Amino acid sequence: MPLADIPVELFLDNLLPLADVRDVLSLGSTDRSFAALCADETFWKRKCKEDFNFTSQETARQSGWKNLYRGLRYPKIFVWGQRANGRLGLKTIPKGLGVGIPYPIEVKIPGSRIVSLVAGGMSFHAVDSEGSMFVWGTLNGESQSLHSEGFSVKYKTASEPHRLLMPNPIRTVSCGRLHTMALDSKNHIWTFVNWGRPFRLDSPMLDCSLPETTPMQAESGWSFSSILTHSGDILAFWPFSGQVGRLCDEENLAMDEWGTCHAYPTSDRHIPCVTWTLRADPLRIPPIPELPELNDTGLSQEERSKRTTLIKIAAFDNHIIGLTNKGHVLKFGDLSNEKSFDRTTRWQYLENFSELSKVASHPAFRDERSGLTAPTSLRITHITAHFETFVAYSTGSSSIILMGDVHTNKDSQPKVIPYLQNRGVISTVLGDYHYGALTADGQLLTWGQYSHGALGLGIPTELPLGAPGGYATESQLSQSRRSQWGPLEPPSVILPSQVHFNHGPNPGGRRFCFAATAAGWHMGALVACLEVGSLPGFECHC
Incomplete structure (x- = not known):
């Protein structure tokens, strides 16, 4: 049977998924019909998930999956904003910028392909294509730790990215101000009030053997934790107060007394997590009320x-x-x-x-x-x-x-x-007083307060007067340049403005932002180069 006579469904569901990407690209270059077939959005979305563990759960992307696939081969991590608590994870900080970095600067995690980035109140959390979880900054920056202490201490700072050694691959991460939740490949939910001793909440209400009690989403509030199950129920608990908070404090005190659960980092920046189980029932949020039928929604x-x-x-x-x-x-x-x-x-x-x-x-x-x-x-x-x-x-x-x-x-x-x-906005991210919107064509737009550079629009004293992120008047600009205490706070940005990822001596090729995150007074993004790759049409000049 000639290739052209094979049903499209058979190609997309059975044949193309088995083929090497090089062969798919070669087939797509033969004629127009195969070009359209080999550019199918569903196929490339599936390849992004299978090959790179990228599910786009954090965005509403509906198109551009082929471009994203080639970009995911070599994604780059960029961060900016306030640098206190080690939250930017940088070995060296550019001089003369004060307490914050007002433009994207790259963080490198050698040997890992990062596909998810989530900001905490004073930290960042990243997940790579293998499900490994990396952290940097400080989970709780309200006090300080000793250099000799391990990550069983919630105030311990990871000045560079550290890998958490967890039992199972991590699927999703959600951060509150001072705590983090992670959902792993077995649908177990882990809560971190420190990075060294995450606990798994064990309850019949979270029985993963039953669809109706299997967690579908773990979501950290400012100071509470919430879980959405596949049945549509919502469960809540408080890691710093109430029954769960009390049991958590008791267990951490007991482990302190044992003296063997300090989670000291290794020389290659791994944190051997001491995982444990907390047995308690979360509280069930009342069900939603009966709701009116919505018109013109496009639903079948x-x-x-x-x-x-x-x-x-x-x-x-x-x-x-x-x-x-x-x-x-x-x-x-x-x-x-x-x-x-x-x-x-x-x-x-x-x-x-x-x-x-x-x-x-x-x-x-x-x-x-x-x-x-x-x-x-x-x-x-x-x-x-x-x-x-x-x-x-x-x-x-x-x-x-x-x-x-x-x-x-x-x-x-x-x-x-x-x-x-x-x-065409596919994702919105929110800091304390600054905000961002990611578009389907890879633009990141930010607005709100300067917040020590969290908008990422550039060095205020080097921007033209009236430019977003810069100063409104010559007197403001001159005063800021003369200030020995660093740049003055520029005016808030009202009109969402594009962040550029081409600062520094090696700006690289065309950049495409495919994920963004914000919290506190900082921001981060995952960026692909649209000229990436060693496959035909996937060349990289970055």
């Missing part, structure tokens, strides 16, 4: 007929944002501590973040000066949250970005930034 009749359930959560300061399979956005709190948890508290349905008619009537879409056209269809598909801010957004070229905060209620209007609408 079969999808509309399914039970409405939570599919994503985002946690921030004492609150949780929930997203259903049909696009409803909800908010739940107060979750400041175990004692504040009230089982009579109910979810608030945020109709102004969910319903097309409400969003289309927002003043930003009715103001002719904004140049925005009101959406004609809407289904929120992604949410993110940090500190006091959350974002709900849709995807595609007509993506809608809606922002709220801890004070948002059922009657609140979302904040709409006109410049971000219809930009």
Whole structure:
């Protein structure tokens, strides 16, 4: 049978996945029909997951998977912002920049292909294509540790990236201000209040042998932890207070007395984690209420007929944002501590973040000066949250970005930034006072406060007057250049502006940002060079 007569489905599902990438590229260069077949987005998305463990769970990417595949062969890690607590993980710091680095600078982890990067309050966490987890900075920077102490001490700083030696490969990571959660390949959830002694919460409510009690997502709030199961239930616990916090403190004190569980780093910067099990039941968040049917969501009749359930959560300061399979956005709190948890508290349905008619009537879409056209269809598909801010957004070229905060209620209007609408945004990231949006074409846009360089837009004294991240007047610029205490705080950036990854003596080729993260007063990104590779069409000149 001639190749051209083989059904497309057989090619995509059975033949191409078995072929070497070189052969796939060669086949795609033979004629137009094979070129289209070998550029199939689903095929390259599958290859990104199989070959590099990149699932795009942190973004809403729908296209560009072939370009991303070649970029994932040699991804680069960039960080910037405040450098206290060793959070930038750099051996040497450029001189003359004060307490922060205001532009992206590369962090290298030799021998590892990093595919996920997550910022904590004073740290970074990275996962490579093999599921190894790396950390740098300080998990809890509220005090200091002795040089002789190991990573059983929560204040211990990793001034360079260190690999955590864990029992199973890590799939996802989520950071609060002073703690971290990780979901591993066996659906076990690990909580870190220090990097040397992570604990696994053991409870019948997290029975991985049953689909309904198997964790689907682990999400760290500002000071609490939350878990979404496959059945749509949400569980919460507090690693610093309540029953879990008390048991955690007791176990750490006992291990201190044993004197053998200090998790001293090795000479090759490995942290031998002393893992343990904490047996306690988390608290169950009340179920979501009955919700109205949403119109013009683009869902099929079969999808509309399914039970409405939570599919994503985002946690921030004492609150949780929930997203259903049909696009409803909800908010739940107060979750400041175990004692504040009230089982009579109910979810608030945020109709102004969910319903097309409400969003289309927002003043930003009715103001002719904004140049925005009101959406004609809407289904929120992604949410993110940090500190006091959350974002709900849709995807595609007509993506809608809606922002709220801890004070948002059922009657609140979302904040709409006109410049971000219809930009193909696939991810939003939030620091304390600075924010970022990643687009499908690889641009990272930032706005908000300077925060010791967390916007990453360049050295303020070297930017033109009025440029984003620079100074508004000549007097401000002159004063900053004369200051012996470092540059003055530039004005906040209102219009989201592009971060460039070509600083330094070796700027490299075309850069494509495929993942970003933010927290505290710092930011990071994973960047690919679009000229990467040794395969045909995958050459690298970086």
